[in-house]
Amino acid sequence: VSLVELALYFGLLSLISVGGLPSVMPEMQRFVVDVKGWLTPSEFIQAFAVGQAAPGPNVLIASLIGWKVAGLAGALVALGAMCFPAAVVAWWVSDLWDRFKDSPWRQAVQRAIAPIVVGMILSGGFVLATPGSPDWRLWLIAGGSAAGMLATHLNPLWLLAGGGVLGAVLL
Amino acid sequence: MNQAVPVAPPKNLRELFTGFFWIGARSFGGVLPWAYRTMVEERRWMTHADFTETIGLCQFLPGPNIGNASIVLGKRWFGLAGSIVAFLGLMGPPFVWVLALFALYNDFSSNATLKAVVIGVGAAGAGLFIGTAVKLGRPLAKKPAALVLISACFLAAAVARFSLLLVIPVGLAIALIAARRNWL
Numbered sequence: 377v378s379l380v381e382l383a384l385y386f387g388l389l390s391l392i393s394v395g396g397l398p399s400v401m402p403e404m405q406r407f408v409v410d411v412k413g414w415l416t417p418s419e420f421i422q423a424f425a426v427g428q429a430a431p432g433p434n435v436l437i438a439s440l441i442g443w444k445v446a447g448l449a450g451a452l453v454a455l456g457a458m459c460f461p462a463a464v465v466a467w468w469v470s471d472l473w474d475r476f477k478d479s480p481w482r483q484a485v486q487r488a489i490a491p492i493v494v495g496m497i498l499s500g501g502f503v504l505a506t507p508g509s510p511d512w513r514l515w516l517i518a519g520g521s522a523a524g525m526l527a528t529h530l531n532p533l534w535l536l537a538g539g540g541v542l543g544a545v546l547l
Numbered sequence: 548m549n550q551a552v553p554v555a556p557p558k559n560l561r562e563l564f565t566g567f568f569w570i571g572a573r574s575f576g577g578v579l580p581w582a583y584r585t586m587v588e589e590r591r592w593m594t595h596a597d598f599t600e601t602i603g604l605c606q607f608l609p610g611p612n613i614g615n616a617s618i619v620l621g622k623r624w625f626g627l628a629g630s631i632v633a634f635l636g637l638m639g640p641p642f643v644w645v646l647a648l649f650a651l652y653n654d655f656s657s658n659a660t661l662k663a664v665v666i667g668v669g670a671a672g673a674g675l676f677i678g679t680a681v682k683l684g685r686p687l688a689k690k691p692a693a694l695v696l697i698s699a700c701f702l703a704a705a706v707a708r709f710s711l712l713l714v715i716p717v718g719l720a721i722a723l724i725a726a727r728r729n730w731l
Contacts, residue, residue, distance in 0.1 A: 392609060393609045394609050396611055402704045402705055402708075402711060406710065422662070430575075431640070432574055436638075436641055443649060459638075462608065463634065466608050487731040491692075491693040494687065495698070499705035501675075505670050514670040518673045519674060539671020541664075543665070543666050
């Protein structure tokens with residue numbers, strides 16, 4: 377049952393994930409942790425961390441959640457559900473997009489999506505840094521890495537490593 | 548960049564697969580720079596302008612940006628078979644990597660220090676999201692309507708914890724009206 381639920385829900389998320397996976401991160405957390413209780417808040421941030429530390433698109437965190445819920449089958453189903461509906465949309469839209477290059481609607485859509493994506497990614501960062509009750513140490517680490525990203529051109533891996541060191545010291 | 552080699556799409560499905568395989572396999576710390584390096588600089592499948600245009604489209608589509616790029620480019624070069632091959636090449640190595648790492652981690656996660664390190668990495672990853680949001684949001688900062696929309700999205704999604712199945716469609720509809728009235 378949980379496999380079907382996982383497939384349907386992630387399939388729906390896939391269709392609204394404008395701007396990529398970070399946009400639906402708050403929803404994934406809400407559904408998987410708050411609604412279903414498949415993972416604890418702490419397990420969720422740990423799965424996210426492992427996903428960040430591996431190569432590849434960050435959509436792979438979906439497969440880690442699936443793995444927690446139902447093993448390898450869960451991992452494949454979760455990743456497939458998160459990618460397939462969006463892939464079908466991409467397949468159909470890529471031609472249309474070229475055809476409507478100069479249409480005012482295409483330009484309106486582009487401008488409309490931007491603030492929504494920004495709001496969602498911001499929410500994703502906040503929700504991830506606040507598993508359970510607010511913890512100033514996690515906010516400090518998150519704030520530090522955000523500042524590091526904006527102020528320098530470091531490979532993000534260094535910022536993640538810095539977060540790990542701070543975690544060992546503070547937590 | 549070697550200017551002497553002309554830009555040409557991959558010759559066959561095997562080349563397409565290995566290209567995306569290498570993007571996926573070494574893309575630590577973000578896929579986009581590796582995709583650029585592989586497709587534009589090393590293999591010279593496409594020009595810089597082409598790449599920017601394609602990624603621009605993929606960022607507006609739902610779904611993982613680079614996953615969409617593998618679908619769109621695979622289709623452009625080889626049709627349906629191309630999309631499937633490119634997507635599998637891209638996702639294969641990282642999928643194995645991430646599961647192996649996670650399985651390994653689960654064996655040791657009772658270790659309190661390791662757990663603290665990983666949670667610290669997670670918090671830093673959350674910070675990267677916040678940094679990305681700031682970067683993407685900067686060009687919007689001069690538009691009051693955009694700031695209102697961003698704040699409303701944040702309140703609805705992060706503070707009130709409404710379902711995004713509701714927040715995103717409603718937000719997009721409002722934003723589209725605002726964009727048509729030239730507020731965005």
